[in-house]
Amino acid sequence: MRSVVLAMVLAFAVSVGVSYAGDAGKGDGLFHGAGKCKVCHKTDDKKLVGPGLAGVTKSYDDAFLKEWIGNPQATWAKGGPAIEAMQKKVNKVGKPKTAMAPGKLTPEEIDDVIAYLHTL
Numbered sequence: 001m002r003s004v005v006l007a008m009v010l011a012f013a014v015s016v017g018v019s020y021a022g023d024a025g026k027g028d029g030l031f032h033g034a035g036k037c038k039v040c041h042k043t044d045d046k047k048l049v050g051p052g053l054a055g056v057t058k059s060y061d062d063a064f065l066k067e068w069i070g071n072p073q074a075t076w077a078k079g080g081p082a083i084e085a086m087q088k089k090v091n092k093v094g095k096p097k098t099a100m101a102p103g104k105l106t107p108e109e110i111d112d113v114i115a116y117l118h119t120l
């Protein structure tokens, strides 16, 4: 029975285009706490070390954000359209390294942070 309910919830989530299952409230705490995101990012559109993150989920999809937040340097090195867009935005086209430090969040915590980014 539980798995049927779960399957229905998942089917609904997929049908409305929600591909993350994070908790925005927890993500808020992680962003400003253990995730250390706030050391480099503001939640409005003002630059700190990195770009302000207001509206950032309109620029990148969740799958990319998950990869990026989990391992910025590897994602940067791999390239692709999202990285090219980011490099243009931050004026680092052709630079071998990103200035974003890797965090120590679990995959579940990253989902929470992404859910929080959706609220910005």
Ligand code: HEC
Pocket (backbone or CB within 6 Å): 031, 035, 036, 037, 038, 039, 040, 041, 049, 050, 051, 052, 053, 056, 059, 065, 069, 086, 089, 090, 092, 097, 098, 099, 100, 101, 103, 105, 113
């Ligand atoms: C040491 C500083 C630093 C920390 C800590 C950091 N970032 Fe970043 N982040 C950056 C920089 C700098 C960039 C832009 C790429 C560059 O200039 O190398 C960036 C880019 C991003 C982008 C893409 C922004 C855009 O508009 O293109 C997102 C999303 C992001 N970071 C999320 C996070 C999250 C979530 C955390 C916490 C888990 C985090 N960052 C922690 C420095 C940081």
